[in-house]
Amino acid sequence: MPKTKVKSKAKPSRSSEASKAGSEAVDDYLKTIFQLSGREERQVASTEIAVQLAISGASATNMLQKLAATEPPMVLYRKHHGVKLARAGRKRALEIIRHHRLLETFLHQVLDYPWDEVHQEAERLEHFISERFEERIAAKLGHPEFDPHGHAIPALDGSLPGQDLQSLAQLGPGQSAKVVSVSDKDPAMLRYLAAQGIRPGVRLTLGEQLPFKGSWQIRIGRSTTPTLLSDSLAAAILVART
Incomplete structure (x- = not known):
């Protein structure tokens, strides 16, 4: 009797092993890697991504391995060496x-x-x-x-x-700079900044850092009345010296 050929199961394609590039989860990973890598496009640790996305380290590692296995690859990943965006991943993140x-x-x-x-x-x-x-x-x-x-x-x-930017907290006392951007992650912080009149385009002058309180005195625009900002707020405001 002729032998019956048994068809072997087709291996899943590399691209099918990972989520599609347009999925929400993948988009969030790519955007997070882009933002964490900064202008210098440094390697980003999986633990940093896990903290940013509020997920477990194992979940982050699993997704990064999948994104590295797509065709074309979305990320360049080696365990214990961190991750960078590949060309396709950078394009999608942007x-x-x-x-x-x-x-x-x-x-x-x-x-x-x-x-x-x-x-x-x-x-x-x-x-x-x-x-x-x-x-x-x-x-x-x-x-x-x-x-x-x-x-x-x-x-x-x-x-x-x-853009050559630095945080407000990096200025020296008495130095002034124009606000370029502020973090958009915390609605309460944005409401506070708006109430103080701090928005992109406004000039700030850094005063003294108050001892033991983690706060800075700043002057807004031409005002001579000091306003208090915490260290975390000062770090969330990016400025340009002009």
Whole structure:
């Protein structure tokens, strides 16, 4: 009798082993790696990603291994050596960041959302808008370069302007600088800064650091009345010396 050929099970493709590049979880990983790696594009430890995304270290490692196994790879990962974005991962991260910051700007300028509410709304929407919708938003807004918090919006080609920034806390006493951007992660912090009149474009002068209290005296604009900012607030404000 002729032998019956037994078909071997096809191995899953490398790309099928990982989530698709457009999924929410993958987008969040890529965006987090991009933000943690900074301008110097340093290697990012899986533990840093786990802390940022509030997940276990094992979950972070598992996802990074999957992202490294896609075709083309989204990340370059070696266990115990950290992770960097591959070309495809960097491209996708910048697309999502562009979506996010355009949405924040649209919500703030067109729908009158306060700047402390736009981040969470944009987090929910950024994964789902089409490229056509993104371009319509950009055109409606006049192709803005910065979002309400002062963060640069990536151009269509993924480029970002080079900015020489430092935190307010890094200034010396008596030095002044212009606010360029503020962290958008904490709504309560944004409400406090707005109440003090601290926004991108405002000039701040650093005064003395108060002993034992972890606070700084600052002057806002031309005001001679000092305002107190905590160390964490001063670190969340990025400025440029001009």
